[in-house]
Amino acid sequence: MSKIKKILILGGGFGGINVLRLIQNKFKNNPNIKISIVSQDNYFLYTPMLPQVSSGLIHPNDITVPIRKLCKQAEFYHAAVSYIDMKQKLVTVTREFDGKVHALEYDYLVITLGSNTNFFDNENIEKHAFTIKTVEDALSINFNLINMLENAAQTSDLEFKKELMTFTVVGGGFAGVETMGEINQLVRDSVKNFYPSIGEENISMNLIASKDYILSELGPRLGKLAGEYLKKAGVNVLTKTKAVDAGEDYVQLDNGKIIPCMTLIWAAGVDVDPIVSEIDCIHKKSGKLKVDKYLKVLEHDHVFALGDCALITNPITGEAYPTTAQNSIHQSVTVANNLFSVISGKSNLKEYSFKSKGMMTTLGRKVA
Structure with missing residues (x-):
């Protein structure tokens, strides 16, 4: 019998949820794959529309989706990530409702923990x-x-x-x-x-x-x-x-x-989550995780990182890609494809590259 391979996704934002959706489709009904996702919130939040909630234009229910609704074959942990041990392949989480600490094992890890508000020590x-x-x-x-x-x-x-x-x-x-x-x-x-x-x-x-x-x-x-x-x-x-x-x-x-x-x-401004900056691996000075062109964390072939917590540079300009939802979604496609290839024993990994399709912002209720 084949060993069950455990995929653990940390974060329920754009990157994490899209990796979840794609990887569930790729390993649909595969009994040898166990998928788990951890998020401090039990819902996915469409963050670009928070300003509209602040003005009362839309209701919070309009921009939230229960994560369990998206878990077709995945197990959901409503918990905060406390510690990531890449050497032992363990992630320690703290449950939201009672504070109980639990350790999760993984074979393949996807880190997409986003960022925190940065007050610059003020x-x-x-x-x-x-x-x-x-x-x-x-x-x-x-x-x-x-x-x-x-x-x-x-x-x-x-x-x-x-x-x-x-x-x-x-x-x-x-x-x-x-x-x-x-x-x-x-x-x-x-x-x-x-x-x-x-x-x-x-x-x-x-x-x-x-x-x-x-x-x-x-x-x-x-x-x-x-x-x-x-x-x-x-x-x-x-x-x-x-x-x-x-x-x-x-x-x-x-x-x-x-x-x-x-x-x-x-x-x-935003800052890297301390949980990410404290991982024993290669970081940038900002605390962001260093990844290669396949979005694998350097020196850790079974760990992928994307979104705000990873420094992903444009190979043409040498500059970091902007930390937008659009970028996170495209990064999640690369991560899901490469994760599937690694687990399936294939060597044709895809390099991440992205050309923006444009950006939009609203300046009130009548202008975008």
Whole structure:
């Protein structure tokens, strides 16, 4: 009897879920293959639409799918990854509901654990800012927006009203720009239609970006056009600027300016999960895993890595591919094909290469 080969997938994001889907199809009804997936959330989340949840435009159910629904022949572990031991081929996980620690064996491992929000060691900003990484984050922002509107409508103190109606988003990438576009539209429409006592003149929207223009992934022409559109929509777009401090009612910029505001949203960077950076293998300085052209972790032929936790470079430009959902999905195809080849004893592994089909962003409810 053939030995059962164990495939373990870590992460339930775009990369992990697509590898799961593809590898289940490739080994459909194969009794000698056991597939398992571990995720801290028991649902797949379509993260690009979190800004729309933050504005109340769509419901969280519209962008989530239960992972168990996708497990046609896989076992699902609702747990957090605690430790990865590549020498022993063991992954330690901690169950979400009772904190019990469990060790999972594997023959083949796929690491796609994504990233964490990076506050660059700024404890005050971490304490006082909202983030936009999870469903809970988006709902918290939405509840806060409504609360600010209600409070502003009931105060006669003009300065306090302006503080309540000042919203600052830090981060000029897709998440920050789309979040600003959504909340700007929500707040302005709400004041116009439901809270006329606030006065549109008391609304202040601030988008802080460290680079010369927003949406640098799209290039200078489109990035600057997007910035001009947001300015026309009433947003103060502050480029070449960083937030360096924050409190309950203010954010301080690196030019010394202090913006009185009650709502600060941080979308200014991500960092590698410490679980990934602590693996005993070859990393980049950032903590990301080094992989070869087949997306195998260096010196570990039975381990693949993709998404935010892996440094995957374009062989033509020598630069890292952007960490987008589009890239993760394409990487998952390469990983699934190569994983199938390795397990099946085939030598025709495919090198990863990708040419973007274009990117899209929304700047509010009427412009994309």
